[in-house]
Amino acid sequence: MVSTACPQATEIGVSILRSGGNAMDAAIATGFALAVTYPAAGNIGGGGFLLSRRSDGTITFIDFREKAPAAASEGMYLDEGGNVIGNASTLGHMSAGVPGTVRGLYEAWKVHGSRPWEELVAPAVELARGGFPISEELSQSLMRLEKHGAAFPALAIFRHENGAPLGPGEMLVQGALAKTLEMIASDGPDSFYEGTIASLMVEEMRRGGGLITHEDLRNYRAVLREPVKGVYRGFDIISAPPPSSGGVVLLEILNMLEGFDLASAGPLSSRAVHWMVEAEKRAYRDRATYLGDPDFIDMPVARLISKEYAGRLRSDMSEMSTPSSSLSQAPFDPESEETTHYSIIDGAGNVVAVTVTLNDSYGSKVIVGGAGFLLNNEMDDFSIKPGEPNIYGLTGGTANAIRPGKRMLSSMAPTIVLRGQKPFIVLGTPGGSTIITTVAQLIVDIIDFGMDPAEAVSAPRFHHQWLPDLIYYENDALPDSILGDLRRRGHDLRERDPIGDAQVIMIREDRCGASDPRGGGRSLGSN
Numbered sequence: 235m236v237s238t239a240c241p242q243a244t245e246i247g248v249s250i251l252r253s254g255g256n257a258m259d260a261a262i263a264t265g266f267a268l269a270v271t272y273p274a275a276g277n278i279g280g281g282g283f284l285l286s287r288r289s290d291g292t293i294t295f296i297d298f299r300e301k302a303p304a305a306a307s308e309g310m311y312l313d314e315g316g317n318v319i320g321n322a323s324t325l326g327h328m329s330a331g332v333p334g335t336v337r338g339l340y341e342a343w344k345v346h347g348s349r350p351w352e353e354l355v356a357p358a359v360e361l362a363r364g365g366f367p368i369s370e371e372l373s374q375s376l377m378r379l380e381k382h383g384a385a386f387p388a389l390a391i392f393r394h395e396n397g398a399p400l401g402p403g404e405m406l407v408q409g410a411l412a413k414t415l416e417m418i419a420s421d422g423p424d425s426f427y428e429g430t431i432a433s434l435m436v437e438e439m440r441r442g443g444g445l446i447t448h449e450d451l452r453n454y455r456a457v458l459r460e461p462v463k464g465v466y467r468g469f470d471i472i473s474a475p476p477p478s479s480g481g482v483v484l485l486e487i488l489n490m491l492e493g494f495d496l497a498s499a500g501p502l503s504s505r506a507v508h509w510m511v512e513a514e515k516r517a518y519r520d521r522a523t524y525l526g527d528p529d530f531i532d533m534p535v536a537r538l539i540s541k542e543y544a545g546r547l548r549s550d551m552s553e554m555s556t557p558s559s560s561l562s563q564a565p566f567d568p569e570s571e572e573t574t575h576y577s578i579i580d581g582a583g584n585v586v587a588v589t590v591t592l593n594d595s596y597g598s599k600v601i602v603g604g605a606g607f608l609l610n611n612e613m614d615d616f617s618i619k620p621g622e623p624n625i626y627g628l629t630g631g632t633a634n635a636i637r638p639g640k641r642m643l644s645s646m647a648p649t650i651v652l653r654g655q656k657p658f659i660v661l662g663t664p665g666g667s668t669i670i671t672t673v674a675q676l677i678v679d680i681i682d683f684g685m686d687p688a689e690a691v692s693a694p695r696f697h698h699q700w701l702p703d704l705i706y707y708e709n710d711a712l713p714d715s716i717l718g719d720l721r722r723r724g725h726d727l728r729e730r731d732p733i734g735d736a737q738v739i740m741i742r743e744d745r746c747g748a749s750d751p752r753g754g755g756r757s758l759g760s761n
């Protein structure tokens with residue numbers, strides 16, 4: 235079964251499974267397909283994380299997060315007065331980190347691919363060359379991109395030759411991207427990091443005043459890391475380690491929640507929402523304080539994800555909201571809106587969870603001339619100035635400060651939940667800072683509230699990230715009586731747009747997948 239944010243990509247994943255490929259093969263083919271059919275977030279010019287568990291129990295985590303170019307520096311997005319330069323970290327060439335996706339997917343293939351590499355990239359080449367019909371969702375997303383058309387003329391590849399936007403049902407053909415993918419198919423990742431595609435990227439950087447050099451590309455490596463692991467009410471949770479905050483913050487939240495009887499409080503009850511947001515704000519405070527790239531900083535990960543620490547954090551929770559400002563003191567000194575997720579399981583029980591991103595929708599909006607793909611604007615995920623919020627309102631300090639060659643802190647949380655040493659849930663979502671709380675809510679919905687995946691992905695969502703000190707809730711998610719009760723407990727609340735686009739597979743007697751109704755995705759089995 236394959237669950238992605240885009241039906242064409244789901245179908246390619248399923249066709250790889252049908253032709254005898256395993257879940258990793260399907261994940262690689264699906265990843266390249268999303269780079270064609272879901273250009274807002276599927277990518278070869280961005281990065282991500284892949285978590286897999288083979289049926290023999292071997293777990294692999296591949297970090298292909300972007301890195302700061304060697305010429306990056308701490309104050310690069312500040313003016314002489316130390317003020318943040320508007321849009322500098324979010325738009326244009328300077329906002330791009332060194333892309334990781336192509337090396338990441340190749341690493342995945344080396345670890346557990348069973349089909350020829352070329353065969354796995356080929357369906358994406360075909361989709362780019364032959365085109366595919368634009369969905370309602372893609373057409374709307376391309377309309378939102380229109381406002382950047384004047385500043386980034388290369389975005390014309392998403393329009394008719396006469397400049398009119400492509401509408402639903404019309405074909406999106408991406409000839410340059412097809413050629414790029416064809417080189418990746420036949421020559422492997424070196425074509426991207428050292429060959430023709432690398433040269434096109436460096437030329438593009440020169441044209442637009444960006445920092446990425448040949449050396450940055452040549453030096454880029456995807457890294458195998460130990461995922462973080464914990465246990466929630468007897469279920470094993472495996473998720474993304476730093477440089478993502480995803481797994482650490484998720485486990486902190488779940489560990490704190492274990493002390494509360496959520497099941498008898500009931501979903502979306504004011505008690506359950508209160509406990510969940512109290513746990514969330516404490517965990518996000520730690521995110522801002524401690525987490526960053528493990529190749530650059532020491533982090534007290536084991537302590538943060540321990541049950542003992544969760545007990546300490548729980549001890550100052552009460553029936554009333556704890557103001558975020560009173561949580562600003564970190565409890566101990568350390569000792570020393572577009573992304574896409576997909577979930578896959580094959581017939582042998584191998585599972586793969588992948589979250590990839592360009593950061594913002596369509597990343598930096600820069601298309602590499604002659605190569606037809608978008609570059610990320612992931613540099614904004616660094617803390618560009620202590621206390622300065624990024625596009626997701628997240629703040630941070632030195633742990634996530636810019637350094638040459640460093641990976642920026644992420645919230646992506648591809649996650650696998652085991653029951654009795656067997657895969658039980660494979661899940662993840664986009665949503666910037668809301669990724670972790672959405673994954674936590676889905677796990678609680680399934681484990682505590684007994685929902686099936688379709689109910690869990692449809693359930694209304696809420697979110698707290700420490701700062702700002704607000705419970706965000708989706709339009710109409712919480713009835714007035716619950717809102718009133720939460721206000722009496724001292725919470726501030728703010729209604730917002732839909733949160734996330736989760737892709738969940740749950741393994742019961744049957745395999746049951748669900749694609750978030752907030753997006754246009756699809757969950758499909760191979761037989």
Ligand code: DON
Nearest residue numbers: 571572573644645664665666
């Ligand atoms: O790595 C991160 O946490 C962000 N760059 C993810 C961005 C994202 O999820 C945007 N989606 N809506």
